[in-house]
Amino acid sequence: MIFQSKLFALRFFTALCIALLAGMEVDLFVPSFPELIHVFQLTPFMVQLTLSLNFIAYCTCALFTGALGDRFGRRPVLLWGIFIFVVGSLLCVMAPNFPVLLLGRLLQGVGIAGPATLGYFVIMDECPVEKHTSLLGMLNGMVTFGMAFAPVLGSYVTLYFGWRSNFIVLLGLGVLVFGASFWAIPRRSINPSISLSPKVYGPLLKSSKIWFFMGALCFFSVPYWVFIGISPLLYMENLGVSLKEFGFYQGSIALTFGFVSITSGLLITWFGKKSCLTAGLLSCAFSALFLGMLSFLGKSTPLLITIGMLLLAVGVVFPINIFYPDFIHIFENSRGRINALFVFFRLSLTAFFLELVSSIYGGQFSLIGLSIVLMIGASLLLSWYILSKKWISLN
Structure with missing residues (x-):
């Protein structure tokens, strides 16, 4: 049995809530972008700052929280981070103008860094290594399902209650996570041998193995985040999709992504790691070809774009779930710092590509599609190298 006690089940629930908060913190309010543009008289570049500043704070602080968590334990770093996030959420809810909203988003980024970096270890620290893959598969499955549906939820919350309501949802979830973390996360002794320098x-950073794994994982995950960040403007502002219809398009991607994620552990058990990884990589390759054709031919209808993203959503699940456990165990006593590096580079690349695409994107899908194709191509090349070196076990 994976859940050997009620206390462990509570810790699993806490880790799930932490990861849901980390994912929804970005995705939930993205459908509010068109309303924010009209309310505060913003340009697309300016509204994207609510994501970019958040990402910068998030990924910069993640580097510190990784070392702090390895030295002082997960509990104090997580609790202080969630508290800062709650304060930032309050500012967003009450924001009378755009600068205050940006300040709130900045504090949300600072606060979420600890939970996003260390949340997995709430359960990973409590079980043997051989159970990590199954637990990670279960957790990632349920988390990605919630993360994928956050834009859909955000669409309907914005439609019926306005943009501030999305931040009220985040505020409530932040309070819930703080309470669960306070009761579930154990206190641990300090490890003074770990430097904070x-x-x-x-x-x-000197390990080539770290770089290849991190590059592959980043380029599998970043295209989805970039698409989520720009899709409200693309679909609603440029392709004429209504807010309600946008929820349906995002919902189809969310349902596919969530279903494959939740069942990925079972599918790997049935068909084996090798078969599932091969299927995932092929789906990513087909997605790149399909989106590349849409970009060059100019056939970028909402339906065709969604089909291309469905192929990507199916494809990335297996490489991420199979690569990640081997990645964080490259150096045994550095898991917090390894994950911190991954969070830092993943969010840095997301912020870079998001700002790049939003600044040069002229209402057409072409540049978005080409960016996604380039990132998928990079992930496939890095995966080929990792597999050729036999750095992961496919048994």
Whole structure:
């Protein structure tokens, strides 16, 4: 049995809530972009700052929270981070103008760094290594399902209650996570041997194995985040999709992504890692070909774009779930710092590509599609190298 006690089940629930908060913190309010543009008289570039500033704070603080968590334990870093997130959410709910909203988003980014970096270890620290893959599969499955449906939920919350209501939802979830973390996360002794200096990341950055794994994982996940960030403007502002219809398009991607994620552990058990990984990589390749054709031919209807993203949503699940456990165990006593590096680079790349696409995107899908194709191509090349080196076990 994976859940050996009620206390462990509570910790699993807490880790699930933490990860849901980390994912929904970005996705939930994205459908509010068109309303924010009209309410505060913003340009597309300016409204994207609500994501970019959040990402910058998020990924910068993640580097510190990784080392802090390894040294002082997960509990204090998580609790202080969630508290800062709640304060930032309050500012967003009450924001009378755009600068205050940006400040709230900045604090949300600072606060969410700890939970996003260390949340998985609430359960990983409590079970043997051989159970990590199954637990991670279960957790990732349920989390990605919730994350994928956040834009759909955000669409309807915005439609019926306005943009502030999305931040009220985040505020409520933040309070819930704080309470669950306070009761579930154990206190641990301090490990003074772990330095808080940035030099502590030196050995990790010198490892080519770390870089290849991190690159592959980043380029599998970043295209989805970039698409989520720009899709409200693309679908609603440029392709004439209504807010309600936008929820249906996002919902189809969410349902596919969530279903494959939740069942990925079972599918790997039935068909094996090798078969599932091969299917995932092929689906990513077909997605790149399909989206590339749409970009060059100019046939970018909402339905065709959604079909291309469905192929990507199916494809990325297996490489991420199969690569990640091997990645965080490359150096045994550095899991917090390894994950912090991954969060830092994933969010940095997301912010970079999101701002790049939003600044040069002229209401057409072509540049978005080409960016996604390039990132998928990079992920496939890095995956081929990892597999050729036999750095993961496919048994």
